Amino acid sequence: MTVLGAAQSAGIFIPTLCNHEKLKPFGGCRLCMVEAEAGGRTSLVSACKYPVQQDLVVRTRSGQIDNIRKVLTEQLLAFAPDSEVLLELAREYQADKDRFAKEPSFCILCGLCVRYCAEVKQRHGVGFIDRGASREIGFIPEIAATECWDCKECFPLCPTSALQAAFVLVKSLTPSPS
């Protein structure tokens, strides 16, 4: 069991963006960072992946954690300024949505769509391209043309409006299969 799972079953809230009950833990967004203390040592760990163990003491909020979550939210808001999920986090952690220069790509690379398509649907219609700051999601046009139109199950998972936009774009560029 993960720290996140244990917290949820005890009714303790830990914010998450890239986690989903149907998907394997990804640990990419880092919103779920908590302080874990074991054997006299405290470290910052991601709750969605870190396993619980005997005598582990977990702090889900502290000055340090709140500041990290605040900065992460501010960083993500530079990319998806209108995301309702992020704006709510911003209220909780006093994040300033204009702190970093805007570069709206709208996608925050939580990977929910990519992983849902691969792990649940096993279609691999959408994937991650490139790496680092140039990382982005991309539909495989030929698959999008034949598979995605009738599925679209990943759309509601997206915490921003990026997924739909990417799909519409690909759709407009691909000849329809009929």
Added chain:
Amino acid sequence: MNQATLHHIDRPKGRRVTPADRKALADLLAALLAPGGAGEMRRERLIEYLHVIQDARGHLPIALLAALAEALKISQAEVYEVASFYHHFDVVEEKPASVTVRICTTGACALAGGATLAAKLQNLLGADVRVVEAPCIGRCEKAPAALIGGEALGLVTPERVSQALAGTLSLPETNAEPMLLDAYAAQGGYQLLRECGEGKHDSDSVIATLEQSGLRGLGGAGFPTGRKWRIVRSQPGPRLMAVNIDEGEPGTFKDRHYLEREPHRFLEGMLIAAWAVGIEAIYIYLRDEYAECRRILAAALAELAGQHILPQALPRIELRRGAGAYVCGEESAMIESIEGKRGMPRLRPPYVAEVGLFDRPTLVQNCETLFWVPAILKDGGASFINQGRHGRKGLRSFSVSGRVRQPGVKLAPAGITLRELIDEYCGGMIEGHELYAYLPGGASGGILPARLADVPLDFDTLQPYGCFIGSASVIVLSKQDSARDTALRMMKFFAAESCGQCTPCRIGTHQAARLMAARRWDEPLLRDLAQAMTGASICGLGQAAPNVLLCVLKYFPDEVGASDPGTDVAGRSVSASGATATA
């Protein structure tokens, strides 16, 4: 373990593969897959196949990627994801140019004018040659350095590049002859390994000797080597080993230095480790920038395969080629890459010693760590322990580059200070250059001012200064250089090399680089970014990236307007631009 095999039933097709694409792919891979080669196609060798296509065609055409996906029974998305992750693969429909010239613009090469040179060369050479600014290629002692179609050229000038392209200057310009197996055996090489095979030593006492010697991992993290062997050996078999020769930390070239000279000494150390830990198969991960080392190692492994001096059967050894990705030096990212995936670090726990390569317990060791094993075991570690200065113990191979008279790999006592290193081992500073600052551990280890040139350099000694020694790559700056510009270059390096998996590093390195380009730094914002990167990043890349920036705020505030301009720590006056003038 291999999710790729789970889902071919009813698999969406993606791009149609034509018989011609299939034939083209088969022809390209024929030599690799021929009997005596690597045998049938395997998912984990995806990167090797991509290399074959890239080498032959100069790019990766989509049609061949689709054919490759079909042949490996994996999705096209997976192939694109992997191919687009690595710098040395060009996923484009047209061949970008007939030759690619990669000019290093990171460490000492930047000080030697790498970026200006890159711009000049692109103009000079025209469209048929592609000039790319590259992260450190590990030839810092010959700055500025470049790769011309994969082969190294040092002391780059436009003339020398033209000569290399015209074939009038043949590459590589070798500076050392690798010692062959016979010569190594003649001086007592492989004797220890043979004795291990003959049962003259037991692995417990070998590990104990290593522990007493105090040998620590020389790849950067400094984990005690003997203890690591013990941990992996206690795991259930089969156990694997991955040797890290990614050597991507800017300013580091020690692994190359030793491989070019004594490949068998490294191999003996590696095989002793495999024997002591009970390793079934070894994967050597060598960075793509080291084409010469690739040939040397392949030849040495071939010699080893045909030898008659060892009584025991050797474990299976595979030599793997990186594809341009600094992050693949991080051990779990390297493991992912060996499995044929993108080099994305794994979340821990579990640690690779427990669940590593192909989910097996894995011993990961740096090339140089293994290189010292035979000598340490032969004299019980005495030659190692009896060295050291200023209260420190052991030897370190410093890769020294920058403004010193004789840059290179310097085997010096651990705990030596920068001043001693420059004066005693590097012939002093270059004429006309006065010490201003130094990076004690490549791009990751921070940056220190000249007034701290008397601090012992070793594991654990630099933490109080916000620095660490890492792979002991020392880049020396003079008063003609600027700490701010260097820090900015390093941050751009991290931004370009981040795997992009986690928010604080992917966005943080990119935002920090932009903020650091400003004349006056936004200190509170940069400090907040640094805290998120250090605290929340998944791997050491993101965690260590802020070191340079925090060091500039601490030791060179006047360079970035973080305090009143005036004279800096070295007593130098600062120009109106906030940054000191560079030559």
